Structure formats: C-alpha cells, structure tokens
Amino acid sequence: xxxxxxxxxxxxxxxxxxxxxxxxxxxxxxxxxxxxxxxxxxxxxxxxxxxxxxxxxxxxxxxxxxxxxxxxxxxxxxxxxxxxxxxxxxxxxxxxxxxxxxxxxxxxxxxxxxxxxxxxxxxxxxxxxxxxxxxxxxxxxxxxxxxxxxxxxxxxxxxxxxxxxxxxxxxxxxxxxxxxxxxxxxxxxxxxxxxxxxxxxxxxxxxxxxxxxxxxxxxxxxxxxxxxxxxxxxxxxxxxxxxxxxxxxxxxxxxxxxxxxxxxxxxxxxxxxxxxxxxxxxxxxxxxxxxxxxxxxxxxxxxxxxxxxxxxxxxxxxxxxxxxxxxxxxxxxxxxxxxxxxxxxxxxxxxxxxxxxxxxxxxxxxxxx
Amino acid sequence: xxxxxxxxxxxxxxxxxxxxxxxxxxxxxxxxxxxxxxxxxxxxxxxxxxxxxxxxxxxxxxxxxxxxxxxxxxxxxxxxxxxxxxxxxxxxxxxxxxxxxxxxxxxxxxxxxxxxxxxxxxxxxxxxxxxxxxxxxxxxxxxxxxxxxxxxxxxxxxxxxxxxxxxxxxxxxxxxxxxxxxxxxxxxxxxxxxxxxxxxxxxxxxxxxxxxxxxxxxxxxxxxxxxxxxxxxxxxxxxxxxxxxxxxxxxxxxxxxxxxxxxxxxxxxxxxxxxxxxxxxxxxxxxxxxxxxxxxxxxxxxxxxx
Amino acid sequence: xxxxxxxxxxxxxxxxxxxxxxxxxxxxxxxxxxxxxxxxxxxxxxxxxxxxxxxxxxxxxxxxxxxxxxxxxxxxxxxxxxxxxxxxxxxxxxxxxxxxxxxxxxxxxxxxxxxxxxxxxxxxxxxxxxxxxxxxxxxxxxxxxxxxxxxxxxxxxxxxxxxxxxxxxxxxxxxxxxxxxxxxxxxxxxxxxxxxxxxxxxxxxxxxxxxxxxxxxxxxxxxxxxxxxxxxxxxxxxxxx
Numbered sequence: 001x002x003x004x005x006x007x008x009x010x011x012x013x014x015x016x017x018x019x020x021x022x023x024x025x026x027x028x029x030x031x032x033x034x035x036x037x038x039x040x041x042x043x044x045x046x047x048x049x050x051x052x053x054x055x056x057x058x059x060x061x062x063x064x065x066x067x068x069x070x071x072x073x074x075x076x077x078x079x080x081x082x083x084x085x086x087x088x089x090x091x092x093x094x095x096x097x098x099x100x101x102x103x104x105x106x107x108x109x110x111x112x113x114x115x116x117x118x119x120x121x122x123x124x125x126x127x128x129x130x131x132x133x134x135x136x137x138x139x140x141x142x143x144x145x146x147x148x149x150x151x152x153x154x155x156x157x158x159x160x161x162x163x164x165x166x167x168x169x170x171x172x173x174x175x176x177x178x179x180x181x182x183x184x185x186x187x188x189x190x191x192x193x194x195x196x197x198x199x200x201x202x203x204x205x206x207x208x209x210x211x212x213x214x215x216x217x218x219x220x221x222x223x224x225x226x227x228x229x230x231x232x233x234x235x236x237x238x239x240x241x242x243x244x245x246x247x248x249x250x251x252x253x254x255x256x257x258x259x260x261x262x263x264x265x266x267x268x269x270x271x272x273x274x275x276x277x278x279x280x281x282x283x284x285x286x287x288x289x290x291x292x293x294x295x296x297x298x299x300x301x302x303x304x305x306x307x308x309x310x311x312x313x314x315x316x317x318x319x320x321x322x323x324x325x326x327x328x329x330x331x332x333x334x335x336x337x338x339x340x341x342x343x344x345x346x347x348x349x350x351x352x353x354x355x356x357x358x359x360x361x362x363x364x365x366x367x368x369x
Numbered sequence: 370x371x372x373x374x375x376x377x378x379x380x381x382x383x384x385x386x387x388x389x390x391x392x393x394x395x396x397x398x399x400x401x402x403x404x405x406x407x408x409x410x411x412x413x414x415x416x417x418x419x420x421x422x423x424x425x426x427x428x429x430x431x432x433x434x435x436x437x438x439x440x441x442x443x444x445x446x447x448x449x450x451x452x453x454x455x456x457x458x459x460x461x462x463x464x465x466x467x468x469x470x471x472x473x474x475x476x477x478x479x480x481x482x483x484x485x486x487x488x489x490x491x492x493x494x495x496x497x498x499x500x501x502x503x504x505x506x507x508x509x510x511x512x513x514x515x516x517x518x519x520x521x522x523x524x525x526x527x528x529x530x531x532x533x534x535x536x537x538x539x540x541x542x543x544x545x546x547x548x549x550x551x552x553x554x555x556x557x558x559x560x561x562x563x564x565x566x567x568x569x570x571x572x573x574x575x576x577x578x579x580x581x582x583x584x585x586x587x588x589x590x591x592x593x594x595x596x597x598x599x600x601x602x603x604x605x606x607x608x609x610x611x612x613x614x615x616x617x618x619x620x621x622x623x624x625x626x627x628x629x630x631x632x633x634x635x636x637x638x639x640x641x642x643x644x645x646x647x648x649x650x651x652x653x654x655x656x657x658x659x660x661x662x663x664x665x666x667x668x669x670x671x672x673x674x675x
Numbered sequence: 676x677x678x679x680x681x682x683x684x685x686x687x688x689x690x691x692x693x694x695x696x697x698x699x700x701x702x703x704x705x706x707x708x709x710x711x712x713x714x715x716x717x718x719x720x721x722x723x724x725x726x727x728x729x730x731x732x733x734x735x736x737x738x739x740x741x742x743x744x745x746x747x748x749x750x751x752x753x754x755x756x757x758x759x760x761x762x763x764x765x766x767x768x769x770x771x772x773x774x775x776x777x778x779x780x781x782x783x784x785x786x787x788x789x790x791x792x793x794x795x796x797x798x799x800x801x802x803x804x805x806x807x808x809x810x811x812x813x814x815x816x817x818x819x820x821x822x823x824x825x826x827x828x829x830x831x832x833x834x835x836x837x838x839x840x841x842x843x844x845x846x847x848x849x850x851x852x853x854x855x856x857x858x859x860x861x862x863x864x865x866x867x868x869x870x871x872x873x874x875x876x877x878x879x880x881x882x883x884x885x886x887x888x889x890x891x892x893x894x895x896x897x898x899x900x901x902x903x904x905x906x907x908x909x910x911x912x913x914x915x916x
Contacts, residue, residue: 006472010461017460203454207516210420210450211473212442366441368422407843409814505715531841534714534869535910560841563872563907575843605855621848622855624875625894666844 003213007221014195015225021191029183029233033176033240047072047131048094052079059105063116063142067098072134089121096120096131108146116159135159176241177329181322182296183237184230184260185267189292191226192271193284201280206368215364223268230264231257250336259332259342262349263325269356270321276363296322324348371434373398373523373554374419379428381414388414390577392428396556396570401545403568404558405661411577412558413453416527419556420450433522446474449521449553453528455512459501463492463511466500467518474519484551485514488544506537513544517553524548526557530564542567562662573665580668585661592659592667594618595634598626599644600653610647616640621666628663678705679738680831680863681726686735688721695721697886698735703879705831706861708854710874710894712906713883714914719867722883726865727834728752740831753781756825759836763821766810770796773809774824781828795823815846822853832863840870851876871907880906882913889913 015021049067053060068075076094079085088094099117101107108114118135120128136159199205208218234257241247249256271288278284299313300322309317317323324345331337339346374396381389389411396402404412417423418430421441430437435444457466467489471478482489492507492514500511509529516524526545530538542564545555557568565571565585573580573588581588599620601607607627611620616639618630631637637654644652681703688696695718703709713719724730726739728748737744740754764773771792778788796802809817818838826833838854839847854876858864866877874880874894881891890897890913894906901909 003473003475006469010458010465010469013461013465014458202459203452203456204458206417206420206422206452207450207456207470208473209422210445210448211470212446212475213473367424368417407814407846408841410843534914535871535907536714536914539907539911561870561872562844563905603859605852605859608852608855622851622876623848624872662844666848669843669845 004217004221007213007217008224011195011221011225015229024191025187025229025233026236028186029179029237030240032179032183033237034244046074047096047127048076049073049131049135050077050079050085050088050094050097051075052082052085052097052099053104054102055100055104055106057103057105059108059114059146060100063100063139064098066142067135067138070134070138073131085119094121095124095127096135098135118159132159176237176247177326177333180234180237180260180329181263181300181326182293183233184264185270185296185322186288186293187233188226188230188264188267189271189274190285190288192222192268193274193278193288194281195222196272196275197278197281197284209366209368215366216361219272219360219364223272226268226271227264230267231261234260234264247333249333251332251338255339256329256332259325259328259346262346262353263321263328266321266349266353266356269353269360272360273356273363276360276365295320299323301326321349321352371398372396372431373400373433374402374556375429375431376415376419377429379415379418379425379430381411381418381423381426387577389418389425392577392579394572394579394582396554399549399552399554400569401549401555401557401567403565403571404556404574405560405562405565405571405665406558406574407560410574412574413527414577415574416450416525416556416558420448420525421445446519447522449516449519449524451512451516451524451526451529453531455508457500457508457512457515460499462497462499463503464496466511467514470515471518476519478518481518481520484520485517487547488517489514491540504537505533506540509533509537509541510544513541517548520551522552522554524553524555526555528558528560530559530561538564562660562665565661571661573661573668575665575669575672578672580665580672588661588664589659592664594630595637596657596659596663597629597631597637597640598623598655598657599629599640600626601644601649601651603649607644607649607652610644610649613647614640614643619670623660623662628657679703680705680740681709681865682736682738683726684736686722686725686737687733688718688725688730689733694886696725696732699888701881701888701891703832703863703865705863706858708858708864708866708876708878710877710880711865711867711883712869712871712874712880712910714869717883718886719883723834723867726751726832727755727757753828754831756828756830756833757836758821758825758833758838764809764817764824767808769806769808770812770820771805773820774827777824777827783828791827795827798823815842815849818842818846818850819853822850822857826857826862830862832865833857835864835866837868837870837873838866839873840868871905871910874906882910884914 015025051064053064064075067073077088079088079097085097088097097119099119101115104114104116116139118132120132122128139159199208238249242249270292274284274287274291278287295317299309299317300320301317328342328345331342372395374394376395377393379389379392380387392415404415406412414423418425418437419432421437421444424438432444433447437444458469461469467478488510492503492510495503495507500508503511513526513529516526530541533541545557546567548555565588568585570582570584571588572582581591583591599607599611604622604627608620608622611617611627611629616632618632620627620629629640631640637656641652641654679702681701683702684700686696686699687694697718699722711719711722721730725732725737725744728739728744728751731745731748739751742750742754744751765776768776774792774795775788778791783791796805804812804816809820812820822835822838835854839850842850854864866873868874877894879891879893880897881888883889890909892900897906897909898904901912903909903912
C-alpha cells in the first residue's frame with residue numbers, strides 16, 4: 001500500500017509541476033464554458049426586428065412602440081406583405097419579424113383575444129429563443145396594462161412563435177452537457193495515455209517494470225489522480241454553469257454525479273487501452289485526438305443531431321461512448337428524468353468499461369515486447 | 370562458487386534481424402563485468418533479457434540462481450537497473466526521484482543511506498533541483514543512487530558513461546570500484562574500449578555475438594602479433610605508404626600514431642628505411658603493447674575472414 | 676599548412692552578465708585536424724555557433740574561411756560543412772536523394788551534383804547502395820556517407836560533432852582515414868567531442884574550461900607537459916586540479 005501511495009504522490013507531483021497539464025485540466029473546461037456561454041449571452045441589445053402590420057390600428061401602433069422602446073429591439077423595416085419576410089431575413093440584419101393579424105385591435109377589443117406571430121431566424125437558435133421569450137414577455141405585459149389593474153383575463157393576445165430554418169431549436173443549452181462529455185473523455189483518455197507512454201519514452205517504464213510494483217498498481221496509480229481531478233472538474237463545470245448562466249440541474253444531482261463517475265472510469269480505461277497500443281506520446285496524442293475528440297464533437301450528437309445524419313454515421317456513432325453519455329446527461333440535467341429513462345445507456349457504458357478494462361489488462365505488458 | 374549470472378545459448382531476433390546469437394557466459398558474484406561493443410552490438414537487448422524485460426527466443430538465462438523467465442517476480446526485487454537513457458523523472462527534484470524509487474522498492478532512503486552516501490553526497494547540495502536541470506554527470510550519479518537505493522544484489526548499468534564528460538566518467542568508475550566492498554555484482558556495458566580496464570572481466574560483443582570473455586589483461590595479451598606504433602606528421606601519406614609494402618599485414622590509425630603489424634614479426638628493421646625511401650623522413654617506430662581495441666579489431670577481422 | 680582558415684582573437688561572448696566565451700584566441704590552418712574539447716557547459720557550443728555564423732560575438736576578432744563573423748555570416752555558412760553523430764541524413768530518402776538534396780541546399784548545379792555523386796559512390800564503394808534507403812544501411816556506412824555529404828560542396832572547413840562515438844573499431848579506423856584523406860586535400864576538420872580518445876587523432880587540440888581555453892597544443896606535447904599517458908588524464912588534471 002505504501003508503494004502504491006508513493007506512486008500516486010509522484011503522479012500528483014507530475015501534474016502540479018506541469019503548468020500545461022494543469023491548464024488542460026482546468027483552463028480548458030472553464031474557457032469552453034465561458035466561450036459557449038458568451039455565445040448564448042442572455043443579454044440582447046438592439047436586436048433587429050421587422051414588423052408586418054396587417055391591421056394598422058391604434059393597438060398595434062402602441063404595441064409596436066412598446067416593443068421598440070424596451071431597448072432590446074431595434075426596428076429594421078416595415079413590411080407590407082408576407083412575401084417580404086424571407087427577403088428581410090436574407091438581408092441578415094433582421095433576427096425576427098412580428099406579424100399582427102388583420103383587425104388585430106378590433107378583435108382584441110371585441111372578442112377579447114387576438115393573435116400575433118413572432119417569426120424568428122432559427123439559424124441562430126440562441127438569439128431566436130431569447131427574442132421570442134422577450135417579445136412574449138413584453139406582449140403579456142402589454143395586455144396586462146391594457147386590461148387595467150383588476151385583470152380578469154378577459155383580454156388575451158396569443159403570441160404564436162414560429163421558427164424559420166431550425167424549427168426544433170435543438171441546441172438549447174446543449175453546450176454544458178456537451179462540454180462535460182467532451183472534456184471528460186479528452187482529459188481522462190488523453191492524459192492517462194500520455195502519462196503512461198511518457199514513461200515508456202523516457203525509459204522510466206523499464207525501471208518500474210523491473211521494480212516489485214505490480215502492473216495493476218501502476219495502472220491504478222496512473223488512474224487515481226485523474227479520476228479525482230476529473231471529478232473536481234465536473235463539479236467545477238456544474239457550479240460555473242449554474243453561477244454564471246443560471247443553468248440548474250433539473251434531475252437528481254446524485255444520479256448525475258454517479259453517471260459522471262462511470263463515464264470518467266470508462267474514459268480512463270480507454271486511455272490505458274490507448275497507451276498499451278501506442279509506443280510514444282505522439283501516437284497516444286494522435287489516437288486520442290483523431291480517434292476520440294473529433295468523433296465526439298462531430299458524431300456524438302454534441303453539435304449535429306444524430307437523427308439528421310446519414311445512416312452510416314449513425315452506425316459509427318453507436319460505438320462511441322460519448323453518444324450515450326450525452327443522452328444520459330441531457331436527460332438528467334435538462335429534462336430532469338430519472339434512471340428509468342436512461343438505464344439502457346447506462347448499461348451500455350458499463351459494458352464498454354468492462355470491455356476496456358479486460359483489453360487493457362490483457363494488453364498491459366509485464367515485459368517490453 | 371555461485372554464479373551471479375549464467376547465460377547459455379541465448380538467442381533473440383527482432384523480425385529478420387538477429388540481435389543476439391548463441392550468447393554464453395557467466396558472471397561471478399561481486400565482480401565488475403563489462404560488455405564492450407559498439408552501438409547495435411546487442412548489449413541493450415542482452416541487458417533487457419537479464420533484467421527480465423525481454424524473453425529470449427532460445428537459451429537459458431539464470432540470474433542470481435533464478436530463472437529470468439519463470440522467476441521474474443522474485444528476481445525483479447533483487448536487481449538494480451539503470452537503462453541507457455537515465456531513467457529519471459525530469460520534472461521531479463533530486464530528492465523526490467530518490468524517495469520515489471525508495472518507496473517503490475519498499476524501503477526508505479534512510480535505511481540504505483550508507484550504501485549510496487559516497488555517491489549521493491556529490492549531489493545532495495542540489496537536492497531541491499529538478500532532475501532535468503542537472504548536468505550529465507550529476508544525472509548519472511542520481512540515476513545510480515536510485516538504482517542502488519534498495520540494496521540490490523545485482524546492479525545492471527546500460528551504457529552509464531555515454532554522453533558524460535571525462536571527469537564524471539572517471540569519478541563514476543571510482544564509485545563502482547568502491548561498491549565492490551558491499552558485495553554487489555555489477556554488469557556494465559559501454560561502447561568505449563578504454564573503459565574495459567576498469568572491469569574485473571569483460572566480454573567483447575559485436576553483431577550479437579560474444580567475441581571473447583576474459584580479464585582485460587588476458588584479452589590484451591591475446592593479441593597474436595607484435596605491434597608497432599609509427600608516427601609521422603603526414604598521417605594519411607603514412608598509412609598509404611605502409612599499406613603499399615607487402616611485408617605490412619595491417620596499418621590502422623590509432624590516436625596520434627599508426628598501429629602496424631607485420632607478416633613476419635621478427636624483422637621490423639626494414640620499416641624505417643622503407644619509409645625514408647618513400648619520402649617520410651620524420652617517422653618514429655616503436656614496439657608497443659596491444660590495447661583492448663587492437664584485440665577487438667583483430668577478433669573482428671578474424672570473424673569477417675572466417 | 677600555413678594558411679589560416681579560422682582566426683579568433685580576444686573573442687568574448689556574453690549572455691547578459693554570463694560570460695560564455697572569455698577572451699578566446701586561437702588559429703586553425705588549412706588542412707589541419709583541430710580538436711575542440713571541453714566538458715558540458717564549458718562554452719564549446721557557443722564558440723561553435725559563432726564559428727558557423729549562427730551567432731555573433733560580443734567583442735573580439737573572428738574570421739572564418741576569410742569572412743568576418745559579424746557581417747558575413749551568409750558567406751561563412753556557404754563555406755563550411757557540418758556533421759553530427761545523431762542527425763546526419765534523412766532516413767526515409769535514398770542515398771542518391773540525400774545527396775541531390777544537400778547539393779541543392781548548397782546551390783550546386785545539377786551537373787556538378789551528378790559528377791560528385793558518381794565520384795563519391797565510386798570512392799567509398801557506394802555504387803550498389805545508390806538507390807537504397809538510408810535506414811537500410813549499416814551504421815558504419817551511414818556515418819561515412821554523412822561525412823561525404825558534409826564535404827560534398829568542398830567547404831573550407833567541416834565541423835564534426837563526436838564523429839566516431841559508439842561505432843565499431845573497424846568502422847572507426849575507416850572513418851578516421853576518410854578524415855585524414857579530406858584533410859590532406861586542404862579541408863580543415865574541426866572536431867568537437869567529449870571523448871578524449873577521439874581527441875588523440877587530432878593534429879592539435881584545445882581544451883576549454885569555464886569559457887576559457889586552458890590548453891592548446893599537439894596531443895603529444897600536452898601529454899608531456901602534464902606528465903600523462905592519455906589525453907583523458909590531461910583533461911582530468913586540468914579540470915580537477
């Protein structure tokens with residue numbers, strides 16, 4: 001046991017002494033969260049909005065003024081008919097078009113309800129969501145004012161939201177689960193494979209092999225520090241996305257952390273497997289980056305929805321662990337579902353972990369050949 | 370007497386290249402045994418078989434009375450190994466490296482300090498310095514301390530003096546001689562012939578084969594001919610001229626002179642006259658004692674002719 | 676033998692307050708084999724860089740192959756060759772491709788390269804290897820070829836770094852013969868090494884310690900002066916007084 005602890009201590013010294021490792025470990029996750037977070041900044045200012053007023057009455061005029069004077073929006077154009085909508089989007093300055101139906105004011109006063117449509121440019125999903133949310137809020141506020149302090153809900157404006165170009169808005173807050181998925185596999189697999197191959201390259205592995213350390217002690221000693229650090233990383237990312245962007249975990253936090261541990265373990269064993277097949281650091285880095293990071297970004301559903309991929313990519317992605325973890329973490333964090341809905345994915349990850357452990361132990365050599 | 374190493378008929382190939390071919394030798398307990406041979410001779414492969422890191426294709430390797438293949442676990446506890454590239458963690462300090470190796474071998478620096486004190490005292494003033502920032506000589510001393518920290522019965526040093534300056538090299542050999550009194554068997558490899566003299570016995574190794582095993586004195590005495598050194602300012606002309614003469618068997622540059630052997634050992638009187646007649650008037654001829662390198666060369670040539 | 680191809684007088688090279696080369700003065704003649712010795716960190720590399728036009732002196736006079744080390748570094752580079760033990764040739768190119776490549780780098784004409792190629796292949800019996808990959812050649816051959824490539828453009832000076840470390844005794848002899856032959860053609864051979872038995876082959880050697888040249892003479896005279904049988908002993912006596 002003392003031997004093992006001595007080994008773990010040495011690994012920690014390596015990590016803390018190399019600012020590059022530390023940067024990859026903690027700098028990249030923080031940077032990624034902040035970058036992705038900035039891209040979906042909740043702060044919209046002067047977003048371009050065009051109006052298509054088919055009613056042109058006092059009420060629509062008031063509502064238009066209220067929307068523009070809110071400070072969030074800037075009127076770009078006044079449209080005359082539906083055909084202009086596409087054209088105005090293509091110009092690029094307009095992020096949304098607000099359409100008042102015919103006789104909007106009359107309907108609102110006579111029937112107590114009227115509809116307006118918010119058509120947003122879905123190719124920028126985050127902006128689109130924000131714009132529609134803000135507009136809806138302004139419209140609700142407006143109806144309340146109009147109805148007076150004693151609201152009897154007799155007046156209702158139905159804001160009907162339509163998305164152009166990306167109707168389902170797939171990437172809503174997807175970046176946090178995506179970053180966790182990517183960072184964990186990157187750190188765990190890359191770092192462990194690199195630290196093991198580094199010992200091979202510098203000749204220290206020869207001495208370790210000749211020492212009474214058992215292979216399993218070497219493997220665990222390598223894995224342990226990264227397991228702990230990766231777990232801290234998960235907590236850091238979750239805390240950061242909650243504090244800075246207010247993204248809560250809807251489901252069980254304990255379940256989420258347990259699933260993260262499983263995924264970390266899987267990635268670590270994968271890293272060891274990579275190290276057993278590569279003879280130097282360059283190879284290990286290459287396999288980790290090309291073999292893991294790119295497929296994770298491109299094929300796991302992190303950025304591009306799997307449903308939209310050609311069948312062949314679907315099959316390829318089905319052997320990628322991140323694909324399943326993304327489903328798990330999305331379900332827990334965003335939908336708030338429990339183990340009931342994700343047991344299948346969890347089971348697949350467990351099986352994969354066991355396979356990787358088996359292969360690593362079989363491949364880890366007690367000699368140099 | 371118990372043998373520290375007994376190797377019989379060891380062979381090892383990597384693909385089509387034969388790295389080792391029928392290697393048979395034995396090393397006595399507590400002797401310094403040197404493997405002398407150029408790069409690519411098979412020294413490292415042999416050392417890896419001795420340290421249980423590689424399995425031989427053929428043959429039997431007994432180390433400290435144990436079989437290097439089947440008893441590898443027990444054997445590994447008793448070997449101190451210093452691979453060709455100093456196996457140090459460059460990002461750990463001197464002290465941290467030493468402590469790490471001590472823990473890995475289940476001991477402490479304190480426990481075996483007497484064994485390494487002679488060596489470690491040279492680098493102790495720098496114990497907080499990172500190993501990567503040490504000079505070649507200091508790295509070598511640290512690596513040796515690390516290999517010794519668990520009091521091994523057999524110390525295996527693969528080219529410990531490569532890339533180290535002359536002063537450190539000579540200090541290093543002094544340290545090895547001192548380790549003698551601790552009853553540690555030492556095997557050491559080197560491409561530098563002049564280091565043979567510091568070993569009790571040496572094996573000359575070339576192309577995966579052992580050419581000769583003996584004490585350095587006997588190896589030098591094994592040189593089969595009279596050896597002459599010939600000096601002149603114009604070395605290139607001297608070599609050419611010597612080789613032209615049918616009485617000259619070999620003429621090789623050796624440091625500041627040319628080493629010459631003759632077909633007929635007895636009659637070297639003609640040589641000076643011949644050189645003068647060829648326009649080399651400053652030649653100085655002396656009889657000399659053959660060195661390890663002379664003998665190595667002779668054995669290599671025999672091998673090529675055979 | 677009297678033409679000076681390297682002329683160094685009161686050379687000083689400082690890095691900040693650190694004096695790497697402290698007032699060096701020496702001369703090397705055409706066709707001389709000059710050994711430049713010193714422990715790691717003695718300042719050898721610094722001097723070598725200045726002599727090969729890669730770095731400029733802080734003060735002092737340095738002239739290499741007739742060119743000034745302050746202003747004419749490009750001309751210096753054209754007139755020197757360089758070979759080190761570790762890197763020499765591209766392993767994944769053939770013998771011929773390597774030669775053509777180096778010839779091209781030194782701006783030799785195609786016909787001249789072909790002429791030298793045939794010459795060289797004939798001289799060191801490389802004909803059969805012309806189209807072989809360097810990685811397929813035995814170590815000894817590689818080293819000889821590397822040297823031939825380093826002098827392909829007939830430089831005035833060739834710098835060698837530990838040229839025969841770790842090679843077998845026969846190859847070593849052959850290599851030194853090639854060096855002697857090259858020197859007899861008037862090319863200066865400048866050898867740096869920390870293996871003292873390599874130094875014994877040189878015509879003259881200098882030993883550096885702490886940025887200063889502390890000994891400079893023929894191996895024989897140095898051995899006599901320090902009452903030693905080998906240069907290694909001389910070196911140890913100088914470095915550990």
